Amino acid sequence: MNHLRLPLLAALALAVVLPFTLVPDSILAHSSQSAGRLRPLTSRQIAHRLSGEVYGFIPYWLETPRTAAGLRTDLLTSVSFFDLWLNANGSLNQSAGGYAAVENASATAIIQTVHAAGVRADVTLASFGFARNRAFLRNRAAQRRAIAQTAALVKARGLDGVTVDFEGVYRTDLPALGHFVEALRKAIRARNPIGRVTVAVGASQGGVAMAGAVLGAHADRVLVMGYDYRSGRSTTTGSTDPLVRRGGGMSLTWTLDLYRAARLPMNKLILALPYYGMSWPTRSARVGTTPATSAYRAAPAYTIRVGLVHLTRRTLRGYDPIEASAWVVVWSPTAHVWRQTYYDSPTALVAKFLLARSRGLAGIGLWALGYDNGSVGNWKAIATVYRPAPVKHHKVHRKSLPAHRIKPRKTVPAHKPQGTPKVIHRSGPTPT
Numbered sequence: 001m002n003h004l005r006l007p008l009l010a011a012l013a014l015a016v017v018l019p020f021t022l023v024p025d026s027i028l029a030h031s032s033q034s035a036g037r038l039r040p041l042t043s044r045q046i047a048h049r050l051s052g053e054v055y056g057f058i059p060y061w062l063e064t065p066r067t068a069a070g071l072r073t074d075l076l077t078s079v080s081f082f083d084l085w086l087n088a089n090g091s092l093n094q095s096a097g098g099y100a101a102v103e104n105a106s107a108t109a110i111i112q113t114v115h116a117a118g119v120r121a122d123v124t125l126a127s128f129g130f131a132r133n134r135a136f137l138r139n140r141a142a143q144r145r146a147i148a149q150t151a152a153l154v155k156a157r158g159l160d161g162v163t164v165d166f167e168g169v170y171r172t173d174l175p176a177l178g179h180f181v182e183a184l185r186k187a188i189r190a191r192n193p194i195g196r197v198t199v200a201v202g203a204s205q206g207g208v209a210m211a212g213a214v215l216g217a218h219a220d221r222v223l224v225m226g227y228d229y230r231s232g233r234s235t236t237t238g239s240t241d242p243l244v245r246r247g248g249g250m251s252l253t254w255t256l257d258l259y260r261a262a263r264l265p266m267n268k269l270i271l272a273l274p275y276y277g278m279s280w281p282t283r284s285a286r287v288g289t290t291p292a293t294s295a296y297r298a299a300p301a302y303t304i305r306v307g308l309v310h311l312t313r314r315t316l317r318g319y320d321p322i323e324a325s326a327w328v329v330v331w332s333p334t335a336h337v338w339r340q341t342y343y344d345s346p347t348a349l350v351a352k353f354l355l356a357r358s359r360g361l362a363g364i365g366l367w368a369l370g371y372d373n374g375s376v377g378n379w380k381a382i383a384t385v386y387r388p389a390p391v392k393h394h395k396v397h398r399k400s401l402p403a404h405r406i407k408p409r410k411t412v413p414a415h416k417p418q419g420t421p422k423v424i425h426r427s428g429p430t431p432t
Contacts, residue, residue: 324348
């Protein structure tokens with residue numbers, strides 16, 4: 001999930017640099033004392049208002065004091081702060097923006113808001129690069145340090161779990177990754193009996209192998225990153241997360257077929273989808289054409305947040321029902337090329353959410369909350385698929401039966417009491 005990672009100097013300035021190895025809980029808990037004691041959810045507090053899981057990521061570079069108020073907690077089951085970065089020795093990098101974004105007042109407001117609605121709050125533990133991950137997974141001391149400090153932070157901030165996002169792991173290192181995930185889960189569960197560990201994996205054969213390793217190590221969920229099927233190096237323009245790829249090839253359907261063929265438990269998978277699209281320069285306005293790579297110097301291909309896709313009267317627009325993607329094409333007079341942009345509209349999201357549901361997946365993930373500027377249409381797409389329909393109570397029409405009136409028996413006192421007044425029968429209305 002290293003896509004669209006932007007530096008945030010303000011967040012870096014908030015970081016507190018404390019060199020440590022194994023930090024006692026009391027140090028990490030200090031930051032939460034001023035905001036009141038934060039506690040993880042109990043099993044009774046977790047909401048069950050949706051028919052599937054909706055797991056949204058909050059990148060540190062988008063976190064603001066207004067983030068909490070913008071969350072539709074009625075349409076989320078979990079959020080995860082992105083991200084905690086590991087140093088080479090396994091300690092948490094406190095100078096990185098992600099650490100500050102978990103510790104600050106905005107994070108406290110987010111945790112309190114989602115917990116009040118019965119929504120889990122997790123944190124993402126990240127490490128990218130094959131060589132870096134190999135060194136970590138072969139260093140038991142570094143792993144113990146990472147587990148101790150992560151578990152302490154989770155406790156101090158009242159969080160509910162951890163997402164492990166290790167991108168770039170050799171297959172020979174997968175058993176070591178499994179051991180790390182299992183040890184981390186034990187540490188989280190020691191303090192929270194319903195704490196969870198989720199592991200992010202890729203959408204190809206390597207992701208299937210990683211998913212098998214961590215599920216065998218008792219990971220609670222596997223989050224399949226269903227995006228980047230196309231990039232700036234692609235030979236044709238199109239969706240970055242195609243439902244089915246035009247002309248065949250890798251797609252969301254292809255990925256889920258791989259996982260099913262591997263006989264992995266589909267009900268433990270979460271399909272993460274992008275709130276960003278892909279844009280290329282082209283020589284033609286025809287959709288699905290070859291990118292103009294010769295124009296990349298002046299007009300490069302790039303990823304773009306959905307909220308930044310602008311539509312004007314001169315914009316050509318449409319929808320690809322095969323790949324399930326919206327597209328826009330506009331002429332660039334400065335670069336003298338067309339620019340084609342593909343992204344998931346609410347209609348596209350519904351199609352992909354339905355795919356996840358039809359395959360029996362646990363739910364869907366959103367990378368990332370805020371990239372769509374809080375699109376009302378995107379929230380409605382989630383509600384369309386995952387909010388249960390209201391139960392209609394039908395009236396039962398029973399055939400009316402004749403009423404049987406039971407006449408009361410006339411009782412006569414055995415002994416008429418003395419002094420009983422004589423009954424006088426009057427004609428006409430009874431006097432009042």
